Amino acid sequence: MRAILGRLAICAAAAVVLALLPFTLSGLNQVLAARVALYFIAILGLNIVTGYTGQISIGHGAFMAIGGYTTAIMSADHHTNLIATLPLSFAIAFGCGVVVGLPASRLSGVYLALATLALAVSIPQLTLKFSHFTGARNGISVDGTVGYLWLYGVSWACAAILFVVAWLVLRGRTGRAFRAVRDSEVAAASSGVSLVLYKTLAFGISAAFAGVAGSLFVLATNGYAQPDEFSIFLSLYILIGAAVAGLGSLWGVMGGAAFVALLPNISQSAPLIRSIPVGGQDIAAGLVVVLVMLLLPTGLAGLLQRMALAASALRRRSGIPTAERG
Amino acid sequence: MSLLSVRNVHLRFGGITALEDVSFDVEEGTTAGLIGPNGAGKTTIFNVITRLYRLDEGDVLVDGSSLLRTPPSRVIRHGVARTFQNVELFPTMTVLENVLVGAHTDSRFERERSARRRATEALELIGIDELASRPAAGLPFGTLKRIELARALVSKPRLLLLDEPAGGLNHREVEELAVLLGRLRDQLKMTVLLVEHHMGLVMKISDHVHVLNFGRMIANGPPQEIQRNPEVIEAYLGGELDESAA
Numbered sequence: 192m193r194a195i196l197g198r199l200a201i202c203a204a205a206a207v208v209l210a211l212l213p214f215t216l217s218g219l220n221q222v223l224a225a226r227v228a229l230y231f232i233a234i235l236g237l238n239i240v241t242g243y244t245g246q247i248s249i250g251h252g253a254f255m256a257i258g259g260y261t262t263a264i265m266s267a268d269h270h271t272n273l274i275a276t277l278p279l280s281f282a283i284a285f286g287c288g289v290v291v292g293l294p295a296s297r298l299s300g301v302y303l304a305l306a307t308l309a310l311a312v313s314i315p316q317l318t319l320k321f322s323h324f325t326g327a328r329n330g331i332s333v334d335g336t337v338g339y340l341w342l343y344g345v346s347w348a349c350a351a352i353l354f355v356v357a358w359l360v361l362r363g364r365t366g367r368a369f370r371a372v373r374d375s376e377v378a379a380a381s382s383g384v385s386l387v388l389y390k391t392l393a394f395g396i397s398a399a400f401a402g403v404a405g406s407l408f409v410l411a412t413n414g415y416a417q418p419d420e421f422s423i424f425l426s427l428y429i430l431i432g433a434a435v436a437g438l439g440s441l442w443g444v445m446g447g448a449a450f451v452a453l454l455p456n457i458s459q460s461a462p463l464i465r466s467i468p469v470g471g472q473d474i475a476a477g478l479v480v481v482l483v484m485l486l487l488p489t490g491l492a493g494l495l496q497r498m499a500l501a502a503s504a505l506r507r508r509s510g511i512p513t514a515e516r517g
Numbered sequence: 518m519s520l521l522s523v524r525n526v527h528l529r530f531g532g533i534t535a536l537e538d539v540s541f542d543v544e545e546g547t548t549a550g551l552i553g554p555n556g557a558g559k560t561t562i563f564n565v566i567t568r569l570y571r572l573d574e575g576d577v578l579v580d581g582s583s584l585l586r587t588p589p590s591r592v593i594r595h596g597v598a599r600t601f602q603n604v605e606l607f608p609t610m611t612v613l614e615n616v617l618v619g620a621h622t623d624s625r626f627e628r629e630r631s632a633r634r635r636a637t638e639a640l641e642l643i644g645i646d647e648l649a650s651r652p653a654a655g656l657p658f659g660t661l662k663r664i665e666l667a668r669a670l671v672s673k674p675r676l677l678l679l680d681e682p683a684g685g686l687n688h689r690e691v692e693e694l695a696v697l698l699g700r701l702r703d704q705l706k707m708t709v710l711l712v713e714h715h716m717g718l719v720m721k722i723s724d725h726v727h728v729l730n731f732g733r734m735i736a737n738g739p740p741q742e743i744q745r746n747p748e749v750i751e752a753y754l755g756g757e758l759d760e761s762a763a
């Protein structure tokens with residue numbers, strides 16, 4: 192009970208900080224903070240399929256593209272309210288996720304990774320084929336302009352709603368079924384957990400989150416949807432963000448999201464990396480990933496957990512070092 | 518009618534015949550032992566019943582209806598739950614969460630609270646309720662086997678398949694297990710099919726014993742009869758089929 196109250200207090204504090212934060216930020220930094228929110232959503236979604244259910248996806252950029260183009264096309268061609276396109280992106284990406292997840296539930300490990308990689312590579316190319324809808328390489332722009340503060344508010348509101356959705360899905364029977372599938376497929380099936388159903392469901396939910404993130408991604412990119420924005424690197428950065436956050440936990444996601452969103456700025460201002468003419472950002476990302484894997488193999492979530500264990504051990508003044516989780 | 522009926526089951530892996538014309542019945546409310554030397558096909562039969570293996574010929578019936586068109590995840594809905602020889606738990610979950618997965622097939626609308634109460638009751642029945650909030654990883658092997666048993670029991674199965682429940686248990690724990698299995702049969706009216714190498718346990722609690730060797734059924738009958746069967750003694754090389762064989 193105390194643990195739940197503690198978490199509620201943390202959530203409330205985070206909400207207050209996030210509500211007050213934009214008034215201290217410049218317009219461009221508000222956009223940057225909105226990008227943190229959209230990566231938060233994407234990593235949260237990837238965490239459901241890769242962290243909880245144990246299916247590696249290198250293809251979530253493709254679902255972001257699907258969401259992004261949904262928003263852009265609905266707004267440009269049908270003048271739909273931008274906020275109204277967000278649930279639509281959620282639904283369409285969910286459908287696509289289920290369609291992909293159904294065959295993907297029969298694949299595992301490196302084969303699944305390769306199949307989702309193919310998805311990430313091919314979906315942006317499809318926009319060139321259907322240029323009438325997508326504007327091909329030139330892309331497609333949403334109807335009207337997006338204000339900085341509006342973008343910040345909508346992005347973080349979506350992040351908050353989807354965080355609650357993820358928490359509700361993962362806390363009980365469904366979340367246990369996801370983890371059961373990851374830990375032992377044989378035991379999960381024998382306990383009545385349908386592997387196909389739960390793997391596909393995880394993929395669908397995860398894709399739906401990516402879809403909303405993609406919509407916000409388009410809005411945060413001057414309202415423009417372009418195939419090059421949804422390259423394979425987007426998928427890789429989300430996966431890297433999830434690894435930095437720590438898979439299988441909701442609490443490290445914020446750190447992973449901040450890392451992915453702020454990396455371009457950090458690497459441009461760091462003197463050593465700035466001096467590299469091309470690819471400095473990728474080198475910085477690679478360095479951080481190697482460091483995280485060496486120093487924090489369980490990501491930020493693992494670090495938080497160890498800190499909590501150490502704190503409770505101190506509080507008990509037992510003097511006995513708390514055993515690390517296996 | 519028998520609760521479990523295995524009829525003329527054949528199973529081949531490539532050129533190897535794992536099960537050859539295996540037939541046996543387990544009557545409702547009884548405890549049946551399934552014994553045989555290593556590699557005889559005992560666990561294979563469990564995997565056939567729970568649909569992890571697809572048999573080549575024959576049929577498996579539970580309460581008169583065939584399981585051949587049932588996917589593995591729906592076998593438990595026919596009232597069949599099992600444990601595993603080498604323990605298949607969910608290591609990243611707590612003990613209680615492991616048992617809660619066993620209650621997965623409960624009505625979707627059942628409250629989480631009542632599922633938790635039943636899982637706690639299952640842990641109390643097995644006598645490990647004080648471990649409920651511990652992570653499953655890192656607990657002793659004998660405890661892991663008990664968690665598996667609790668996970669199988671929480672679904673209130675009609676037929677419980679136990680794959681070497683005494684493996685890794687010490688002498689006192691085996692005694693406790695025998696008492697528990699007796700209670701499952703006499704109080705909860707559960708039907709149990711037991712694969713076990715601990716002959717003392719099998720002979721003590723089984724109503725009926727089936728003997729498997731090289732994928733074939735070589736004998737079946739009450740424990741006292743099986744202990745005197747020359748073919749069974751032969752299969753166990755040296756005929757140490759008595760209480761000390763454990």
